[in-house]
Amino acid sequence: VEHELGEKENFREKIVNFRWILFLAPVRSSTTLTLSHLASPTLHSYISRVLCFTEMSHSVHNLPLIFNHLDTLTQPHFPLEQYTALRGSSLVSVITGDVAQSRAYIAHSPESRQLFLCFSGTANREQGLLDLDVRKVHFCPRAVTEARDAHPHGTKTRPRWLRHNPPCPRVHKGFSKIYEGLRKGVFAGLVDALRDETQDVSEVVVSGHSLGAALSSLFVTDLLHNLNSDPESDIRKAFESVSLSLVAFGSPRVGDEGFKRTYEEAVSSFRKARGDDAYSEWTVKGYKDGMS
Numbered sequence: 001v002e003h004e005l006g007e008k009e010n011f012r013e014k015i016v017n018f019r020w021i022l023f024l025a026p027v028r029s030s031t032t033l034t035l036s037h038l039a040s041p042t043l044h045s046y047i048s049r050v051l052c053f054t055e056m057s058h059s060v061h062n063l064p065l066i067f068n069h070l071d072t073l074t075q076p077h078f079p080l081e082q083y084t085a086l087r088g089s090s091l092v093s094v095i096t097g098d099v100a101q102s103r104a105y106i107a108h109s110p111e112s113r114q115l116f117l118c119f120s121g122t123a124n125r126e127q128g129l130l131d132l133d134v135r136k137v138h139f140c141p142r143a144v145t146e147a148r149d150a151h152p153h154g155t156k157t158r159p160r161w162l163r164h165n166p167p168c169p170r171v172h173k174g175f176s177k178i179y180e181g182l183r184k185g186v187f188a189g190l191v192d193a194l195r196d197e198t199q200d201v202s203e204v205v206v207s208g209h210s211l212g213a214a215l216s217s218l219f220v221t222d223l224l225h226n227l228n229s230d231p232e233s234d235i236r237k238a239f240e241s242v243s244l245s246l247v248a249f250g251s252p253r254v255g256d257e258g259f260k261r262t263y264e265e266a267v268s269s270f271r272k273a274r275g276d277d278a279y280s281e282w283t284v285k286g287y288k289d290g291m292s
Helices: 018-025 041-055 062-067 125-131 171-193 211-228 233-237 257-274
Strands: 090-096 105-110 115-117 136-138 170-172 203-210 244-251 277-284
Touching: 041 115, 041 203, 041 244, 041 277, 062 090, 090 171, 105 171, 115 171, 115 211, 125 171, 136 171, 170 171, 170 203, 170 257, 171 211, 171 233, 203 211, 211 233, 211 257, 257 277
Parallel strands: 115 203, 203 244, 244 277
Antiparallel strands: 090 105, 105 115, 136 170
């Protein structure tokens, strides 16, 4: 286990990251942060809890090994002593994508009744090269079972609130390619986890860091489309009485203005049908942690 995680004090520094890519073309924000922007203690606690699960999503980690030894690893003087939110949780599934060895995982915390879906950040050269592919491609939310190219222009599959805005919004090509490789497995894993009657779930939290945050945004937009559409779909039935949250850490820019509008309209439709508390979103930036 020590070999798997590295020494505690050097744990983070030993993990290779591709954060430097985000500094190639930064755009400075026009907003200056002040004390009024500080998060409340309650929100701080919530974000910290999510971060514990998000950091475990990095592809170098042997997740079954870690989750099988959480009681030991979270004890004082062990590598995960600060990750107390992980205690008592269980690994539900690990999803490996068809592109660039991308990965996501699902874990359940019975104490908080939360299901965590966490996307891994950039972890190898192939993913790093896809991060650099900033060309834009169309991104049309569609039914879970529908192939990507069934309706290239999205005219037949797009919900009523999206049809007025042809063509489909455009997103980062590299992120889209990685997401498409994970999409089928992530949707299937989430439905199976929510159907498991041994797991009491009141909230699904989707999170990721850097590339993982970008993939989280694409997935949530796709998921909201499905939750707003066919009432007989498996994913819609699985989400009965379950709220949804997006927590994105250090996310790069994912898409164009059309994608932003698509996401916002999907959120609005979901909240209108389920209530304002049915969906929450938090975008977190650390010092020198990504540019947007």
